[in-house]
């Protein structure tokens with residue numbers, strides 16, 4: 512049995528980078544990919560790779576640039592890390608999976624994917640939240656921000 516993922520750790524500087532991109536992209540959604548490793552019940556994020564949002568309606572949905580997705584898959588393989596899942600922002604929205612996110616995950620996400628969602632407004636980014644897709648639904652995970660260099 513796959514262990515149930517309950518904790519997602521992210522270095523403070525990686526989270527700050529995602530927040531900055533979320534704020535800069537407002538009123539559109541920013542998106543990218545999370546690289547790292549799994550350790551028992553935890554996902555340990557090491558890096559966030561920014562990607563262009565190529566969705567038709569980037570203010571309401573995200574679509575990671577397929578070239579970036581391919582390149583990141585390749586880099587993950589070559590450097591022995593895992594592609595844990597996507598991050599994206601919710602301009603003027605809550606940091607929880609939207610109906611669009613749920614439909615998209617049900618159609619295309621792998622079980623165990625970690626999704627990080629950052630809310631953003633005109634004034635900047637808010638507190639991120641993290642979710643694990645279990646193949647059927649999202650469950651919120653504890654997002655643990657680790658000090659840089661730890």
Ligand SMILES: [Zn+2]
Pocket residue numbers: 599600601608609612
């Ligand atoms: Zn979303």
